Amino acid sequence: MTHPYLCPNCKTNRMRFNIIEQNASAVKLDPSSGEVVHHYEKDEPLDPFHLPYKGSKIMVQCAVCGVVGEEEMFIKRAENNPLK
Numbered sequence: 001m002t003h004p005y006l007c008p009n010c011k012t013n014r015m016r017f018n019i020i021e022q023n024a025s026a027v028k029l030d031p032s033s034g035e036v037v038h039h040y041e042k043d044e045p046l047d048p049f050h051l052p053y054k055g056s057k058i059m060v061q062c063a064v065c066g067v068v069g070e071e072e073m074f075i076k077r078a079e080n081n082p083l084k
């Protein structure tokens, strides 16, 4: 199901957006060099101290004013200000 968007910042844009897909990859770094020493595969279990990414799948950028936020913010703004 699709939802209309309205930018909560400039309050005029309903058409032009950049959808930012969040594709988190879990890595383990060498603490001194910052080098990636392990890159977890998608279904590989993380170590007990490593929290999995639980954030949004996508973020939205208004392509008119440039503000970036959760998709929910854009949907809510559109619901509260329907097109007449």
Ligand SMILES: [Zn+2]
Pocket: 007, 008, 009, 010, 011, 012, 013, 062, 063, 064, 065, 066, 067
């Ligand atoms: Zn905007």
